[in-house]
Amino acid sequence: MSLDPASRARFNLERAAVMLLDDTPMGMSILVQIVTGLGAKTLYRCASVEQAQQVATSYELDLAIVDGMAPSGAGYDFVRWMRTEAKEPNCYTPVLITTAHTPASDVARARDCGGHIIIKKPIAPKVMLERILWVAKEGRPFLFSGSYVGPDRRFRNDGPPDGIGRRREDHMVDAGEAPADEEAASDARAAS
């Protein structure tokens, strides 16, 4: 994911509608300076979850940068709301979660709320740009599975772990050939 800071490669954020959610004026100010520096022009600045819900209901968003808002963790709840309650296309909008600190009790909530990636503060402009480019990559599926709704967070598909193979094949290797009848099966169980 590392980006060459001297790269002459071009990108254009001018037409992107970006929502920022941070309940601290200083955190918001830092985010605004970074994102405008990277070229974004349409920013929706939200200092509360209520404002953010209003924005997500009223405008089409291309990117959301949401602070976890420790200690309450309300930012995570907002992301979950966005995934489950917001209308298309915003329910699929790429979401970067920023966090200053995640209490141990909130780790699962942060992981499972449906954000694309979590960025630890302090945030360097280079890191922010790398993450924006990463979440914009095409072809990342969204997963609806029980209590989780959000992007598939697997970075790559390596197949089954080395040396294990597929489960059906594992069974055949471990168990050997199936016993011919119930008596033989009983013998095999007794011998094991």
Added chain:
Amino acid sequence: MSTVRFVFPKVRLTEILKTPGGLTVAEALERAQTNLEEIRPTCIADLTALLEYAEAGLEQLPEPADDAGLADLYAIAVRGIGAGAVCGVPAVDEALTSLCDLIDHLRTRGRFDHEAVAVHVRAWRLLMNPDLPDGGAEPVLDGLRKVTSRYAGPEPA
């Protein structure tokens, strides 16, 4: 058994990033850094105000501290993380992260260590000095990490 459904949404951001114009990576990063330097004085003032709140909060903390007092200190410290780098005192971010870790461990275990918290707040004040000699912050941060690590991990039986 729960069912799993995959959807492949079209990401408009992908197309937007490819539109002609825009900035080179180098230009964008330079602009963002310049922007951050412009807000440095405001950030220093805000971070100093937070430090003063933390010092006052520490002074008022009862012995042994109640959970609410620790929660208040946590809320102050966590708001400062990220500003240190912008203010030119990046070690402050690390000290505040260590303080948040410490308070989180203490609250999880129902413990309190006034001196462990106090040394973090004093270090915060010290590390706000941008004229610390090269390498001056590292021993302080090492010490803070050691203090915090005492309360990390499972409670000894």
